[in-house]
Amino acid sequence: MDRETRTFAESHFKRLQRCLPSNVGPSPGRVDFIEKPDSFSYTDFFRGYLLPNVPCVFSSAFTEGWGSRKHWVTSSGKPNFDYLLQNYGDAVVPVANCGVREFNSNPKEHMPLRDYITYWKEFIQRDYSSLRGCLYLKDWHVCRDFSAKGLFTLPVYFSSDWLNEYWDALDVDDYRFIYMGPTGTWSPFHADIFRSFSWSVNICGRKKWLLFPPGQEEALRDCRGGLPYDVTAPEFWDSHQHPMLEHCNPPLEVTQEAGEMLFVPSGWHHQVHNLVIMKSCSGINFEEFYCFLKVIAERRLLLAKKIGSGELECGEGSGLGPQQVIFDIGRIAEVLASVVVNPDFQRVGTSMFSLRPEDLLQQLKDVLAAMESV
Ligand SMILES: O=C(O)CCC(=O)C(=O)O
Numbered sequence: 001m002d003r004e005t006r007t008f009a010e011s012h013f014k015r016l017q018r019c020l021p022s023n024v025g026p027s028p029g030r031v032d033f034i035e036k037p038d039s040f041s042y043t044d045f046f047r048g049y050l051l052p053n054v055p056c057v058f059s060s061a062f063t064e065g066w067g068s069r070k071h072w073v074t075s076s077g078k079p080n081f082d083y084l085l086q087n088y089g090d091a092v093v094p095v096a097n098c099g100v101r102e103f104n105s106n107p108k109e110h111m112p113l114r115d116y117i118t119y120w121k122e123f124i125q126r127d128y129s130s131l132r133g134c135l136y137l138k139d140w141h142v143c144r145d146f147s148a149k150g151l152f153t154l155p156v157y158f159s160s161d162w163l164n165e166y167w168d169a170l171d172v173d174d175y176r177f178i179y180m181g182p183t184g185t186w187s188p189f190h191a192d193i194f195r196s197f198s199w200s201v202n203i204c205g206r207k208k209w210l211l212f213p214p215g216q217e218e219a220l221r222d223c224r225g226g227l228p229y230d231v232t233a234p235e236f237w238d239s240h241q242h243p244m245l246e247h248c249n250p251p252l253e254v255t256q257e258a259g260e261m262l263f264v265p266s267g268w269h270h271q272v273h274n275l276v277i278m279k280s281c282s283g284i285n286f287e288e289f290y291c292f293l294k295v296i297a298e299r300r301l302l303l304a305k306k307i308g309s310g311e312l313e314c315g316e317g318s319g320l321g322p323q324q325v326i327f328d329i330g331r332i333a334e335v336l337a338s339v340v341v342n343p344d345f346q347r348v349g350t351s352m353f354s355l356r357p358e359d360l361l362q363q364l365k366d367v368l369a370a371m372e373s374v
C-alpha cells in the first residue's frame with residue numbers, strides 16, 4: 001500500500017463515521033469482472049472494492065498456477081475422485097445435509113472423505129438423487145489438516161487477512177475451507193463470521209451466488225425478526241410473513257465459473273448454489289475477539305518498531321509494507337476503541353488479560369502518533 005492510498009483510506013473511514021446512521025450500503029447493479037492480473041494492482045483492489053465494500057470477480061487467470069486446479073480436476077473439467085481418494089481418502093470431513101433444516105442451517109455429520117466420494121458417485125449414477133439426501137462437504141480445513149503447499153497461492157489482494165493471521169499465529173486453526181458437492185448442494189442465507197470479508201475460488205464447476213449488501217437483510221426479516229433460510233423458496237416471498245419485503249432490492253446475482261475468484265465484501269449476506277461442483281475458500285465471544293485483535297495488534301506493533309529502527313522497508317518482512325502496517329494499526333485502534341466502550345465488553349472481567357485492552361489501545365495510539373510522519 002502506498003502513502004497516498006493510506007491517506008485516502010483513512011479519510012474514507014472518517015467520512016463513514018460521520019454518516020453512520022444509515023447502514024444500508026450502495027448496491028451496484030452488476031459485479032465488475034477483473035480480467036488481467038498484470039494490470040490490476042493491490043491499490044486498484046483496495047481503492048476500488050475493499051474500501052467501498054463492493055464485490056468483484058477475478059478471472060481464472062488469477063488462479064492459473066494453482067496446484068488444486070491442476071490436480072483436483074480431470075482434463076474434462078470434472079472432480080478428480082481418484083486423486084482426492086489417493087491423497088485425502090482417510091481424512092474425516094464435515095458433511096451437511098442440504099435437505100434438512102436445523103434453525104437457519106443444516107445438520108452436520110462427519111465421515112471419511114472416501115465415504116463421501118462413494119456417496120457422490122452413487123448420487124450421480126442415480127440421476128442426482130439418493131435416499132441419504134443431498135449431502136454437501138462443507139468447511140473442510142484442508143490447509144490446517146494437510147500441507148497446503150502448492151494447492152493455492154494467496155492472492156496479494158488478500159494479504160492483510162486478520163482472521164487467518166490470528167489463527168496462524170496461534171497455530172491452532174484457520175478460516176480456510178473447502179466445499180465440495182454435487183449439483184443441487186447449497187449454502188443457506190448467511191453473512192460470514194464477524195461480518196468479515198472473504199474470497200472464494202471455484203476449483204471446478206459453477207456456482208451461483210445471491211448477494212445482498214449490508215443492511216438489506218433488515219428488509220428480509222420475518223414478522224418475528226428472523227432472517228431467511230432460503231431466499232429462493234417461493235413461500236419466502238409471501239409478504240404476510242415478511243412485512244418489509246417491498247423495501248428489498250433483488251440480490252446481485254453472480255455465476256462463478258471454474259477458476260474464478262469472488263470477493264465477498266464485509267457484511268454482505270449471501271446464499272450459494274452449486275450448479276456444478278467444488279470450491280476452496282478462505283473466511284466468538286468478546287473475550288476471544290479481544291485476543292484475536294491483540295495478536296494482530298502485537299504483530300503490527302512489532303513491525304512498526306522495525307519500521308522505526310529502519311529494519312523494515314517497503315514490501316519486506318511479512319510482505320506488508322509500512323503504509324499497510326500504519327493503516328492496520330489505525331483500524332485496530334478504532335475497532336478496539338469501540339470494543340472497550342461496549343457495555344457487553346465492559347461486563348467481561350479484563351483482569352485476566354495479559355495486557356489490558358485500554359493499555360493496548362494506548363500503545364496503538366502512541367505508535368500512531370509517533371508514525372504520523374512516515
Ligand atoms: O460455497 C458455498 O456453499 C458457501 C460459501 C460461502 O458462504 C463463503 O465462502 O462465504
Ligand SMILES: [Fe+2]
Nearest residue numbers: 190191192270
Ligand atoms: Fe459465506
